[in-house]
Amino acid sequence: MMKERNQTSLQRTSLQLSLLLISLMFLFTVRESEAQIYELIWSDEFDGSALNTENWSYDIGDGCPSLCGWGNNELQYYTAQSDNINVQDGYLNIIAKKERLGNKDYSSARIKTKGLQNFKYGRIESRMKLPIGSGFWPAFWMLSEENVYGGWPRSGEIDIMEYRGNAPTLAEGTIHYWRQGCSGGSACWAFQNNTYQLPNGNFSENFHVFAIEWGEFGIKWFVDDTEYAFIQRDQVDAEWYPFDESFYILLNLAIGGNFLPPPDEDTVFPQTMQIDYVRVYGDMNVPPQIDIPVNEEELDVEPGTQKEINPQIEDSDSSIEEVRFFFLDELIDTRTSPPYNITVDFPIERCYPFRVEATDIHNAVSVSETITFVAGSGCTKAPYNDAPFAVPGTIPMWQYNYGGPDIGYSEDTEFINQGTIDFPGEVVPRPYEAVDLMPVDAEGLPDYAIYEAVISEWLTYDISVAESSEFTLHLLIRSLGLTSLDFFLNEEKIGSLNFLRPSETITTETLENLxxxxxxxxxxxxxxxxxxxxxxxxLLDNNNTSIEPELGQEIPSQTELLPPYPNPFNPATKITFRMAEAGQATLELFDLSGRNVQTIFRGYVPAGEWSYTLRADGLSSGMYLVRLTHPSGVLSRPVSLVK
Incomplete structure (x- = not known):
């Protein structure tokens, strides 16, 4: 008996394509489905007298020793015997039998195209009739050809059709993958599942077409050309998205296992999973072309400005359905018709990634290359004064690192320095960065401070430590609520200040032994x-050595290293120097043989007069030379320690 051909499965809605199909059915097949344009690229019609081994190979056994029960506690033993699998009258027949074989009570068959035929994207479909009764588990499914992301489920699984013989009106479509953020174990297996209810009869009575349409957009499931499920790519909560690689096809009829109950006294054997054909259609649609005409010079922008961008978007074989604009990795606008120009703002110093996505009426999606605008200091971490703060030393909190949000700092009011609004008429520095600053008019304090830092905000500072030591941290702070702060060095927590009570005045909070x-x-x-x-x-080291500004002094006209006082000294002496201009400074102590005994300080200092307290701890009696290296040269002074 020759099999009945389902002509409707070879065509969609176009009359012209239907006429062409009648004359060239097996030479050139085109499908138009849900606006997709598909062309037949591979099929097995099972018209011969045996399985085509250029397309299929057999899985034999019960999965042991590596995957006993095929990972699902299945009850069958797979064979390549003709009474379990054969091709007759234009059908592939996979037959489940009740017989003792290989320590199993049932036999059946499973075949795959692995290493022979594999596919990435398109429409994959099969027309089949299924067995009925408890225990029967036929499946039409796909696995990764190369396991690019690792073994199951890391590289994904696509179940085009799974069916329980004890629920003969229901078919299921599922994907399996590795759950996002999971470190290991069975809990990492994730899946999304959808069920189709046959409106009349059951799947054992007649042939039905099971299909997926799979592309960059995601995966759609169909039964008899009725779409019943659609999982979009961005709905897959996977650690990595595995469904963008080539997959191969599997057909099998399992018995029992984790998915369904085993056969019972009413289950009839033998029964057959009968397959009319398996077909794969490639999507022949040409996706939209996107060009963003911005040259390299235009990527450098001024903070506080805006720019109009005019992407050029065309589609050579259809028309554009939707254009989506992404700025800072967030969707900011959608257009369904030209013009496709858009204006973006650069309110603060940072990097601004921009991209465009376009979808045509045939569901083809194109994503532009991401271009990145750089406003001001951009998104590269760098110290505020172009040199790290010297430690031991003092750090004004408003001089946090460059780099912008999530690099130099994290800020709740993300796009504005709130101090520029809350202190009208005052000059607030760094107006195009988001950290809120306020002016300070008090002797002995920096000119500016962080204004109303709130929960989860943070700031970074590059520091240069002259010598390893135990340090004491002093923080000048006014707590506005019950406040706790953590301190991290290279992202490793080194200490905390906890439960600071609200205060009307500035307090000094101390953290020791860092x-x-x-x-x-x-x-x-x-x-x-x-x-x-x-x-x-x-930050003070265990010798209590730190740089201190000499308050109330005018900026000196020349750089000087003043004589240490007292000299000779014991237990400490004060070393003072004047910087005519801001810059990198190094203060060192040498013995008379020219050996560096101690690097007292190395780092950036503003213009002005600065002093250090040098303590005698760890030094021997004798003559030493204090040397200051500054942007304009080198200065030295003798100092004597008497113990």
């Missing part, structure tokens, strides 16, 4: 909860 090695580091100050004004941070 071990900081020599070298350059990034210090991050994180406000865990509460809110506060942040003024100044000071």
């Amino acid at each position: 071990t900081i090695p020599s070298g350059e580091h990034t210090l991050r100050v994180f406000l865990r909860f509460g809110s506060a004004e942040l003024y100044q941070l000071e």
